[in-house]
Amino acid sequence: MNYKKRIKKVQARLRRRKIDALLVSQPENRRYLSGYKGGDHGIGETSGVLIIPASGSIHLLTDFRYQLQAEQDVPWATVHIYRKGLLKLLVDLLPELKITILGFESHYTLHSVAGKMSSTLKKKGIRLVPLTNLVEKLRIIKDEDEIELLRQSVRLNEKVFQKIFPTISGKMTEIELALAIETLMRRKGAESTSFDSIVATGKNSALPHAVPGRTKIKKNKSLTIDMGLVLNGYCSDMTRNFVPGKATEKYIRLHRLVRKAQLAGLEKIRTGVTGKEVDHAARTVIADGGYGTMFGHGLGHGVGLAVHEEPRLSPLSRKKLKAGMIVTVEPGIYLPGWGGVRLENMVVVREDGYENLNTDTTWLDI
Amino acid sequence: MNYKKRIKKVQARLRRRKIDALLVSQPENRRYLSGYKGGDHGIGETSGVLIIPASGSIHLLTDFRYQLQAEQDVPWATVHIYRKGLLKLLVDLLPELKITILGFESHYTLHSVAGKMSSTLKKKGIRLVPLTNLVEKLRIIKDEDEIELLRQSVRLNEKVFQKIFPTISGKMTEIELALAIETLMRRKGAESTSFDSIVATGKNSALPHAVPGRTKIKKNKSLTIDMGLVLNGYCSDMTRNFVPGKATEKYIRLHRLVRKAQLAGLEKIRTGVTGKEVDHAARTVIADGGYGTMFGHGLGHGVGLAVHEEPRLSPLSRKKLKAGMIVTVEPGIYLPGWGGVRLENMVVVREDGYENLNTDTTWLDI
Numbered sequence: 145m146n147y148k149k150r151i152k153k154v155q156a157r158l159r160r161r162k163i164d165a166l167l168v169s170q171p172e173n174r175r176y177l178s179g180y181k182g183g184d185h186g187i188g189e190t191s192g193v194l195i196i197p198a199s200g201s202i203h204l205l206t207d208f209r210y211q212l213q214a215e216q217d218v219p220w221a222t223v224h225i226y227r228k229g230l231l232k233l234l235v236d237l238l239p240e241l242k243i244t245i246l247g248f249e250s251h252y253t254l255h256s257v258a259g260k261m262s263s264t265l266k267k268k269g270i271r272l273v274p275l276t277n278l279v280e281k282l283r284i285i286k287d288e289d290e291i292e293l294l295r296q297s298v299r300l301n302e303k304v305f306q307k308i309f310p311t312i313s314g315k316m317t318e319i320e321l322a323l324a325i326e327t328l329m330r331r332k333g334a335e336s337t338s339f340d341s342i343v344a345t346g347k348n349s350a351l352p353h354a355v356p357g358r359t360k361i362k363k364n365k366s367l368t369i370d371m372g373l374v375l376n377g378y379c380s381d382m383t384r385n386f387v388p389g390k391a392t393e394k395y396i397r398l399h400r401l402v403r404k405a406q407l408a409g410l411e412k413i414r415t416g417v418t419g420k421e422v423d424h425a426a427r428t429v430i431a432d433g434g435y436g437t438m439f440g441h442g443l444g445h446g447v448g449l450a451v452h453e454e455p456r457l458s459p460l461s462r463k464k465l466k467a468g469m470i471v472t473v474e475p476g477i478y479l480p481g482w483g484g485v486r487l488e489n490m491v492v493v494r495e496d497g498y499e500n501l502n503t504d505t506t507w508l509d510i
Numbered sequence: 511m512n513y514k515k516r517i518k519k520v521q522a523r524l525r526r527r528k529i530d531a532l533l534v535s536q537p538e539n540r541r542y543l544s545g546y547k548g549g550d551h552g553i554g555e556t557s558g559v560l561i562i563p564a565s566g567s568i569h570l571l572t573d574f575r576y577q578l579q580a581e582q583d584v585p586w587a588t589v590h591i592y593r594k595g596l597l598k599l600l601v602d603l604l605p606e607l608k609i610t611i612l613g614f615e616s617h618y619t620l621h622s623v624a625g626k627m628s629s630t631l632k633k634k635g636i637r638l639v640p641l642t643n644l645v646e647k648l649r650i651i652k653d654e655d656e657i658e659l660l661r662q663s664v665r666l667n668e669k670v671f672q673k674i675f676p677t678i679s680g681k682m683t684e685i686e687l688a689l690a691i692e693t694l695m696r697r698k699g700a701e702s703t704s705f706d707s708i709v710a711t712g713k714n715s716a717l718p719h720a721v722p723g724r725t726k727i728k729k730n731k732s733l734t735i736d737m738g739l740v741l742n743g744y745c746s747d748m749t750r751n752f753v754p755g756k757a758t759e760k761y762i763r764l765h766r767l768v769r770k771a772q773l774a775g776l777e778k779i780r781t782g783v784t785g786k787e788v789d790h791a792a793r794t795v796i797a798d799g800g801y802g803t804m805f806g807h808g809l810g811h812g813v814g815l816a817v818h819e820e821p822r823l824s825p826l827s828r829k830k831l832k833a834g835m836i837v838t839v840e841p842g843i844y845l846p847g848w849g850g851v852r853l854e855n856m857v858v859v860r861e862d863g864y865e866n867l868n869t870d871t872t873w874l875d876i
Contacts, residue, residue, distance in 0.1 A: 183721065185705060187553045188617075189818060191719075208806030209718040212846065227806070228826065248621075251554075255624040256616040256642055276622055319696055327689050339551060340702070352575040353557075355549065440574030440593070452555060460594065480578065 145289065150177050151196060153282055158198040163273055164243040167234075168194040170252035172449035173279035175377055178202065180217045182210045187254060193230065194221075197241060205233055231264055238270050250274035277454075284446060284454050285468040291492055293378040294447065294470055295501050298490055301373050301380035302504040304328045309506060312388055314363050318343040318356035321369075329373045338372035338379035338451040349385070349483040352441055352476060363389040366483035372451055379451040381472055383488035386507035395485070398435075398477050399510055402485045405429035405475040409443055409457070413471070413491065413498040419461030426475045427459070435477045444472040447490055469493040470501070511655065516543055517562060519648055524564040529639055530609040533600075534560040536618035538815035539645035541743055544568065546583045548576045553620060559596065560587075563607060571599055597630055604636055616640035643820075650812060650820050651834040657858055659744040660813065660836055661867050664856055667739050667746035668870040670694045675872060678754055680729050684709040684722035687735075695739045704738035704745035704817040715751070715849040718807055718842060729755040732849035738817055745817040747838055749854035752873035761851070764801075764843050765876055768851045771795035771841040775809055775823070779837070779857065779864040785827030792841045793825070801843045810838040813856055835859040836867070 154177065158166055168174050171184050174194050182191030192206030192214060204221045206214045214223045226233035238246065246265070248258065262272045286294065308325055316324070322343040329337060344354035346365040354368070361367060367388055372381035385402075387395055409426035423443040430439045442458030447470050455463045457471055465471075474488030489502040520543065524532055534540050537550050540560050548557030558572030558580060570587045572580050580589045592599035604612065612631065614624065628638045652660065674691055682690070688707045695703060710720035712731035720734070727733060733754055738747035751768075753761055775792035789809040796805045808824030813836050821829050823837055831837075837859065842852030855868040 181721075183706070183719075185818060211806075212717050213719075250622040250625070251620055253621045254617055255614075255619045255621050255640060258621040259616070259640070274621060274625070323693050323696055327693060330685055330689055336706070340549070351578050353549075353579075355547075452551060 145179060147178055150282060151202060154196050154279060155198055157278060158196070158247065161247075161273075162245065163198065163247040163275075164245045165195050165197040165238075165241070166247040166249075166275065166278065168196060168249065168279065170249050170279065172283070172453075173249070173252075176279060176283055176449055178204065178218045178221060180204060180214060181377070182206060182213050182217070187252065190230075195237075195241070195243075197243065203237070203241075205230060205237070231261055234261070235264065235268055238265070239268060244269060245271050245273060247273045247275040247278070249276075249278075251276050280454060283448055285466060286448060286470055286492075287468070290378065290448065291468070291470070293376050294380070294490070297373060297375040297378045297380040298382070298501040299503070300332060300334060300375055301329075301371060301382055302502065304332060304373070305369065305371065305382065305384060305504060306506070312361060312367070314361050314388065317358050317360050318345055318348070319358060321361060322356040325369070325371055329371075334373035334375055335377070336374045338374050338381060342368060342370035342383075344368045344484075346483055347481060349485075350478045350480050352478060352484065352486065361388055364392070366395055366485060368484060368486055370486065370488065377449055379447050379449070381447055381451055381488065381490060382502060382504070383474055383486045384504070384506055385485045385487055391510070396510060398485045399487075399507075401430060401433040401435065402475050402477055402487050403508060403510075406473055406487050406489070409473045409475065410491065410498055410500075413465065413473075413493055415465060415467045415493065415495050417465050419455050419457040419463055419465065420459060422465070422473075423457045423459055423461065426473070430475060430477060438477045438479060439475060440478070441476070444474055444488075446471055465493045467493055467495050511545060513544055516648060517568060520562050520645060521564055523644060524562070524613065527613075527639075528611065529564065529613040529641075530611045531561050531563040531604075531607070532613040532641065532644065533615070534562060534645065535615050536645065538649070538819075539615070539618075541815055542645060542649055544570065544584045544587060546570060546580060547743070548572060548579050548583075553618065556596075561603075561607070561609075563609065569603070569607075571596060571603070597627055600627070601630065601634055604631070605634060610635060611637050611639060613639045613641040613644070615642075615644075617642050646820060649814055651832060652814060652836055652858075653834065656744065656814065657834070657836070659742050660746070660856070663739060663741040663744045663746040664748070664867040665869070666698055666700060666741055667695075667737060667748055668868060670698060670739070671735070671737065671748065671750060671870060672872065678727060678733070680727050680754065683724050683726050684711055684714070685724060687727060688722040691735070691737055695737075700739035700741055701743070702740045704740050704747060707738075708734060708736035708749075710734045710850075712849055713847060715851075716844045716846050718844060718850065718852065727754060730758070732761055732851060734850060734852055736852065736854065743815055745813050745815070747813055747817055747854065747856060748868060748870070749840055749852045750870070750872055751851045751853055757876070762876060764851045765853075765873075767796060767799040767801065768841050768843055768853050769874060769876075771805075772839055772853050772855070775839045775841065776857065776864055776866075779831065779839075779859055781831060781833050781859065781861050783831050785821050785823040785829055785831065786825060788831070788839075789823045789825055789827065792839070796841060796843060804843045804845060805841060806844070807842070810840055810854075812837055831859045833859055833861050
């Protein structure tokens with residue numbers, strides 16, 4: 145990855161806004177700009193932050209627990225270890241680096257932390273400037289190297305699914321199936337899952353975000369598997385829906401409707417179209433089929449270093465798609481008491497259309 | 511769980527501060543006050559918030575995806591579904607509920623979100639008041655029902671460890687061992703892991719937060735296993751360190767030193783002692799043994815609905831321990847290029863001492 149090029153882009157933006165440096169706390173932004181793989185336990189327990197000065201080389205601030213990782217991952221950065229918290233280190237380090245205007249990520253900094261940081265640094269003559277999505281705006285367009293990594297992540301995810309698919313039986317519970325998937329992901333080289341796998345059988349599949357339980361996989365009922373993994377930092381996300389055994393006519397009708405909606409959404413995708421328009425194309429198909437109120441979530445979301453990122457495909461999304469964006473297209477119909485159908489693929493937005501990253505066709509065109 | 515009693519305590523605090531309602535966004539606080547089990551994908555993607563009015567019954571606000579879960583988990587709350595985001599719903603709902611002063615969790619609200627919420631609600635005559643750790647201050651003391659759930663979580667975690675322990679061999683990689691642990695956890699009924707398991711062999715065990723890799727478990731070298739699970743919402747967290755094969759004299763010396771430090775920390779624990787004092791007792795043992803600089807993290811942390819919560823046992827922690835707090839005691843020594851030793855148990859603070867929640871003694875007193 146060309147970290148230096150990315151950093152230069154951030155630096156140009158900082159200079160334009162007359163900001164001396166950016167404090168990068170968002171974990172995927174950190175990895176995007178440096179390759180640092182330290183993992184956070186939620187926003188309250190960070191494995192470190194970057195300081196990107198408006199010019200010159202970058203600094204990685206972390207604690208003792210991540211020192212080796214930081215030095216291994218980013219040998220070209222200056223690594224600083226804080227022993228009494230990040231803020232105490234900043235108080236010493238920022239004046240040394242002659243930073244008096246410090247940008248911070250308002251969208252990934254807790255209100256209480258920003259307040260304390262602001263009042264402490266003010267005493268040292270340092271002003272904090274809230275910035276939003278500065279790095280995310282770079283991340284939203286993927287270069288071909290990134291697209292290739294995303295393709296590999298999608299392919300590995302599909303391989304896992306295809307290996308698991310023939311083993312599915314009514315003897316397994318949802319949890320056991322989810323575990324089999326996640327174990328195989330990691331055996332095959334995934335860093336981790338990109339989210340907790342969803343395995344939902346029968347009625348449970350009426351919950352878009354069902355948590356796998358102790359229910360055994362039901363024969364002749366809808367089964368939703370929504371799964372994704374992380375490979376080289378990049379996420380995949382795929383949903384398949386099918387029936388172990390014999391599908392009812394109702395199931396087949398719903399499945400075909402969802403697939404038709406997915407294809408209608410995909411057809412819309414190209415540079416210049418808004419997320420809203422793509423969502424609308426798919427949503428109209430489901431509404432025309434009589435299930436408009438049963439598709440309560442957005443059509444899709446961006447995927448990259450994060451499994452959910454910009455852009456969104458939703459009724460609220462006025463953002464225009466651009467070549468190099470990666471989105472999921474995942475319409476669904478959810479009928480409480482019966483079950484649900486959702487189908488999800490990941491695609492690259494191209495100038496004049498889209499490129500499907502998925503090649504798996506299991507139960508897609510039934 | 512006595513949710514009503516907990517809510518009453520929050521309401522008393524709100525009335526005392528003349529705040530009309532509290533917006534609860536922190537997931538464990540949400541679960542503590544309502545039993546709602548919806549899972550968040552990080553702070554940016556919430557599965558809902560609670561509104562606790564200063565008097566009267568509570569409201570759960572979530573989106574379509576979590577509607578069934580919300581209604582199942584908290585049938586005694588009023589569930590509201592937002593379709594165009596939380597803020598739009600708040601704009602309508604708060605005036606209806608006659609809420610004009612709204613407390614929010616400053617320590618679990620993004621700076622950018624607080625800013626937008628504040629300016630939007632101001633136009634409706636609603637004032638936002640940042641609050642910090644109001645619910646956490648209740649959560650820090652566990653009642654006997656919670657202690658029993660934590661005990662069950664610890665016991666299940668130990669069972670998993672003890673079942674895995676005799677199967678460990680040099681043919682497995684760190685990842686395979688971690689997967690075996692996590693699979694067994696879920697087979698035995700855990701909701702999930704409480705954190706990504708650490709399995710670190712040989713030199714890798716010099717990283718306190720090592721990520722399991724493709725290294726095969728090394729014979730005659732230090733092996734760290736740090737594992738925890740979630741059962742009925744409550745977390746466990748345990749570290750064992752041992753040598754598959756024959757331990758060197760150096761290893762035994764280090765292990766005994768760490769164990770001695772752990773016992774010294776434990777001996778200090780009782781109501782009224784500060785976290786700092788407990789940490790110091792253990793740290794002194796390691797420093798006296800000549801490894802003071804090799805123990806770079808705090809001695810322990812609180813555990814409950816969250817795997818890392820208050821109180822901390824660290825050189826910075828001036829908070830006094832109280833009966834009913836639950837903490838880990840986990841000293842460690844980390845030698846880059848050689849490996850590390852860490853031992854961790856969970857204990858309840860009692861009036862005049864501590865109660866060990868762990869019963870496993872594998873390789874503890876060697």
